[in-house]
Amino acid sequence: MTNNSGIRPFRNCILLLPKQIEEKTEAGIIVATQGQLEREQLAQTEGVVVAIGALAFQGWEAEDLPKIGDTVVFTKYAGMMREGKDSLQYRLIIDEDVRAVVDQGDKK
Numbered sequence: 001m002t003n004n005s006g007i008r009p010f011r012n013c014i015l016l017l018p019k020q021i022e023e024k025t026e027a028g029i030i031v032a033t034q035g036q037l038e039r040e041q042l043a044q045t046e047g048v049v050v051a052i053g054a055l056a057f058q059g060w061e062a063e064d065l066p067k068i069g070d071t072v073v074f075t076k077y078a079g080m081m082r083e084g085k086d087s088l089q090y091r092l093i094i095d096e097d098v099r100a101v102v103d104q105g106d107k108k
Helices: 034-043
Strands: 013-018 046-052 071-074 080-083 089-094 098-102
Touching: none
Parallel strands: none
Antiparallel strands: 013 046, 013 089, 046 071, 071 098, 080 089
């Protein structure tokens, strides 16, 4: 995964691309207002690792530390949202907010 956001995390921070909240159903029905969408996006707890700061995960003993491109589960409301230069909404969190790596397996 290439970091096209223009955002480079420092120290123990991690840049994630959260799962996007759908604004409309397939039939075109608007699901939520802008304020509701923002709250739902902040409550999102899963995303793809886009970039990792130089000090992230240092001293951790886990064998399967997150890598760029991994899908991770993170703490609800963690970090801050930031729009990248590619107009996507990213989440910048600290390494301690990551709770698990999601095994993607062989998706079909």
